[in-house]
Amino acid sequence: MAAFTNGAEAPPKAPANYQALTPLHFLERTATLYPDKLAIVHGALRRTYAEFHARARRLASALQRRGVRRGDVVAAMLSNTPEHIEAHFGVPMSGAVLNPLNYRLDVRNVTFMLRHAQARILFVDREFSKVTGEAIAALEAHERPLVVDVDDPMCPEPGPRIGALSYEDLLAEGDPQAPWAPPDDEWDTLSLCYTSGTTSDPKGVLLHHRGGYLMTLDNIVKWAMPKHPVYLWTLPMFHCNGWYFHYSVTAIAGTHVCLRKVVANDIFQAIAEHGVDHLCGAPIVMSTMLQYAGPRTWSHRVKMMTAASAPPAPILARMAEFGIDVTHVYGLTETYGPALLCEWKNDAWDSLGVPEQATLKARQGVRGLSLEHADVVDPETGRPVPRDGETIGEVVMRGNVVMKGYLRNPAATAKDFRNGVFNSGDLAVIHPDGYIQLKDRSKDIIISGGENISTLEVESLLLKHPKILETAVVARPDDKWGETPVAWIVCRPGDGMTDEEIYAWCRETMPRYMVPRTFMFESLDRVKTSTGKVQKHVLRSLAKEMTKPPMTITSADDAEKTRSKL
Template identity: 55%
Template sequence: MYDQHLPRNEANHAPLSPLAFIERTAEVYPDRLAIVHGELRQTWGETYKRCRQLASSLRRAGIGKNDTVAVMLPNTPPMVEAHFGVPMAGAVLNTLNTRLDPETIAFMLDHGEAKALIVDPEFSAVVAKALPLRKNPAPLALIEVEDALYGAPAQSLGGTRYEDFVAAGDPAFAWELPGDEWDAIALNYTSGTTGNPKGVVYHHRGAAINAISNVLEWDMPKHAVYLWTLPMFHCNGWCFPWTVAARAGVNVCLRRVDAQAIFDAIRNHGVTHYCGAPIVQGLLVNAPAAMKEGVPAGVKAMVAGAAPPASMIEGMEQMGFDLTHVYGLTEVYGPATVCAKHDAWNSLDIGERARLNARQGVRYHLQRAAMVCDPETMQPVPHDGETMGEIMFRGNIAMKGYLKNPQATEEAFRGGWFHSGDLAVQYPDGYIKIKDRSKDIIISGGENISSIEVEDVLYRHPDVLAVAVVAKPDPKWGETPCAFVELKAGALTTVDDIVQHCKKHLAGFKVPRAVVFGELPKTSTGKIQKFELRRKAGSATAINV
């Protein structure tokens, strides 16, 4: 009887979309600060108006539903505005990684069939090289941002000035929610370390739900002040542009990640929250003490990309920062699990707290499920902290699929779950801990070695700043661990010191047979590029252990 004469209609059902967040915030808090960038102070009322103007101008340029608008922007006001103005036009936002080479940019513009490209002056030169490499003959509207904080002359691409483009739009543009919350809102490309990048498509529902999950996981208060250390091009900044709008918070923009700039922003603007890869957190922990003076306690930080070692947790605590460990992938909108902390952990020693906080944790509030399964049988592994399986997700925080790649989409969702490719165990309390990427397991003499386990041990060495362990070909064992180690400034640690440290904590066959010192190659989000290190591992010098 509950299905009879009770129809869904416009009065009792509306599609979920993060666009509703900025609409409400602009109505309720029009005079609250929304964006800080250099001398710029922009309210939510002003920001909403500009987003509507951007949407209006895009429509007038012939861009509408399911058209792609690419942006090559740092963490600046136009990037915040694009997260609302582009989907208000019905279009799909494609945030390009600003560290990419011209060939990859050209591929993405073609594959995503971009109709417009918004460019910051810092990236004009690389875009100028990418444009002639495009194979798609369709015209591409170029919109060029000007930013005094860039502080260098920019190469003109002959496009329209961003401010002129926005000003020409209607501030009362009557945008609409998507007809279906399943409609695409964003396109994000994976790193493409083995062939061309895959285009991950997000829907309005997932964007809204993950944005709200961010609020819930952090107990994020109204009018929080969020510092943009995490690139907004990365998983749409883990959906935080939409999260900040939902909380009528403040976007403190930051063109470049720099320890001094971060501490200054925290002091000057009362920053309460920020996100970043371990390399960003390490940058702050290892900064000179004088740089940290006057930084208030209580700042909340999120870290993802690798488990935070004990030294990082201890260093953050000494600064008075509260660190939350999350885990996810591009395909699940950024973070989709969280290592939810318990009060009882506070009384434990730093080593045990680090062990517990290093786990990837439990599903986000509004994710339906996250579990570790045998990828062949699709059955959950025992919750014993030892049996390894693959992390899988199901629910509201999962991509639509890969653009123009039905085979990859079908494989990713095989068995009704999203397959992450990350190998992990699950503990009796349900918390998940990654052991490795499936491709990063080192098989030495028939024994499986977790590169993450070896890395965890290396991070305990007081002189180690960053580390990555990969497989090195070996004529006797097939593969052996090769450790690439980046030392802290001034450290005099030797290869033998590293080996002896590992021998204290690892079985002999897990100890690296090669150790290479030097700066590690990293992505723009701070992730170590293991694929580059695998190329080097074949020529790494072996040592006797």
Template identity: 40%
Template sequence: MNVPLVLPEFLDRAVRLYGDKPAVYCDERVFTYRQLNERVNQLSHGLKDLGVKKGDRVAYLPPNTLEMLEGFYGVFQLGAIMVPLNIRLKPEDYLFILNHSESKVLFVDQDIYHLIEPVKEQLETIEHIIVQYKADETNEIDYNEWLSTYPKTTFTRAELDENDVCSLLYTSGTTGNPKGVMLTHRNNYLHALCTMHHLRVTDKDVYLHVLPMFHVNGWGSPFYYTANGATHICLKSATPESIFNAIQEHKVSVLHMAPTVLNSLLQFYEKNILEIEQDVRVVIAGSAPPPAFVTRVEKELGWEFIQVYGMTESAPLSLVSSILAQLDLLSPGEKARMKAKAGYPMIGSDVRVINENGEEVVHDGKEIGEVVTRSHGVMQGYWKNPEATMETIRNGWLHTGDMGTIDEHGYIDIVDRKKDIIISGGENISSIEVEGVLYEYLGVLEAAVIAVPHEKWGETPHAFVVPREGHSITEAEIIAFSREKLAHFKAITGVTFVEELPKTASGKIQKVHLRNEYWNSHGKTGRFIN
């Protein structure tokens, strides 16, 4: 008899094998896997009592907490669909997503409730709002009081099929409204099996939740770390200080984050040299970092650097940049360059780089094409948006919108998003490549490069730079440095100094806001607004 690949099995396994082992640390609280399972059962009983049934959507708006983690399994036992929400959106964004998803129940953290309150009366399908860590003045259901009224006994699950949609994740839209990505139990289950292999997850791991659980690379962690009986460390607020404190206190062995967050940890470590005894793996998703960045992480922090690549629509990960055995004799500098790439396909993912004719580009690390993938993780489609689904998935291939190259070893290097490629005098320039050079300049803390119009060349690279504290740098110096390190047509032609760069909740730099800022400051609109 075939056993369906459904996600509650992961927690079942952890309870059977690791029932008395610490499963979750959150604030000053600690719960074993057996206790976590009891809370999950209480949640499922409670949701059923509220009328939630198979196929209903249940929305979550908390930071990384025990309550968020247990929500996944509590919702899944009913065959309901989890709708995790980005904690850094605006009230009108929540209004759209909650109404578009037709969510029935909303769980929200007290610290974020003020973003729901202005639109509460406009929510069309939400029947119950339940507040976690509720303050006395908030007139809603208190989560812990509500949960405590339900039994910890085994919950009789809905009949689950591996092709049932279990999660609905809304991508942040820079144009139009966000799109809801439908992922199935099978998507997430097989992705977890693949990822736990490539990230070498074991029951000895202690995982620190830095990336938000609603985020694409944070999304899978409740599955593959739970399945292996690893210990979860939840942080409501992930600052450099709190991250390092948790790493030391709990002997954290693995954490996922965006490059900008890792950069902030490096800056903190420079001023606060800390002793970390255990081996640590840091998994980075986002724009490819410069090789010098990889070297700093591995030499200064002593952590193993693992670059991964993916997107919400592929559940998410497709590529990993670990060093293949046959490349182990490369020099440290060459290894750093390989690790800085997006990497080679994970098991179960067929990832290619194709030209405009749909043909694979030459494996020379030079010819640029679009990255496409087909895998067990590719979404079922966009919720209530068949047009966007057909535009993104064509002939069985998910078109990522990312442009890349592939080298003779099979490593893919993301050079830019389609919209971020700079075309100067007919030449394609990768903003990521230019940013990598700027990060080598001592006085640069953070940098982002966009295209700006140029009378002669059409477009040229322009840098937004956050100066490093205690360093005085000028536009002329940075331009001269980029001209020394790059072909002249790739060098930046202007610099805007800023105190900080706009980022998503996961730490990804939002270049669309930089383009808008540039145009607004120059009294124009339109061309580069996405």
């Protein structure tokens, strides 16, 4: 029954005053207003919004004609290409659910995801046809999706065609004038994304149209994006649905500049040639960009959004020299990507020095406009921790940009939704001004001699060393202390150091109980996800099997550690 207002029955919702929220309408609006505006750049390809819209509509129609029904899953093993952008619109316009796959996964994981999602159709970029083909072969006959090959002229090493037809042939089957299928309910699933599995096996995250719509607008507001931005796709499009910038850039008639691989020269060429003014990526993208040795041939400023570990002061300073302003954000697949941001207070913070600004930017920040609640709580009691910047608790969130739940995993959904909030599993402190700062994943806290050690804090300190480009710290079992830190270190090109050198530096730089006792000078590339996240569960497994003897703790170190414990 409709609610009563001042004694009168309120009118019910009607088609005239209520429509299910979805980000899909943004493409139709922009194509109507700016049909000739440049929408997509990819190598020599240039595509207008009228063309982009027609192709997305063709895709939706073709999928429907192939028997795809509302709620069916269409998977995409694609790089950062125009077809991937089209899929983010065309697939849900058919009523189906888009499942973007991580193209760096192995056969076992791809097989699991295709089976778990029960994908009906699978788009495959030929760069990834070998692994994908092996994954399909591992499925039972009734589990195998219809495979569609995507031919990209920018593909560096095309593999064999494994599909029943090509993407362009599929599009030819569609009608750009055919009606598309808006969601019946804004709670309908827009996409299915799998977690990166940095601390556990991947879970299928169900994300709805309402959240996609709200995050689209949230991005525009929190980044103060102007009309007609030029956005460079350095962030993998599959990662958290590309943080919903497929939709945000389209909503304000921007230009999508595609990039298959993060290469410093290519990034700066795009900035100079196409006027790129926005891009996103993990800190490793910044490290890659800083390898650029060419001249600065552009005069405009560029905005970059980064997540994961905090950007160190030297990197922020170098990025500023390139005219790039960095915004630190935080979120998870379960929160549609960047739900929190380190909102910059221009009047108060612009005049600070680089070290002070880096300290502020290291914080993940405050909730965006589409998140109703974010806090740090005691994981045992659920009560908020003191806002002292020191007491560690778990980040919790609540709002319309939190997932529906995990696919076919009610136990995991219930666990993460306990106490009426989404429990992130990330450990943090909250400062007196309300800004949240991550300290670690719950599984990445090292308990050494009874003392809690934040691996993120150790990593942050290590990154201050002028020779260190990257680092990752995890726990190593220790007979005496229970656990001690082990640090993987990647030195800057042309630099190197010994265990003794870095150990001595650490003892001068950080509290003794935090000092790593084992150092591994190895590349981290083999343990990273495609978005640059280090899979720490892999490093923890390596640390358990490690035979390298740890550095010897002196009696002074031993005494200090005992005092810390007491």
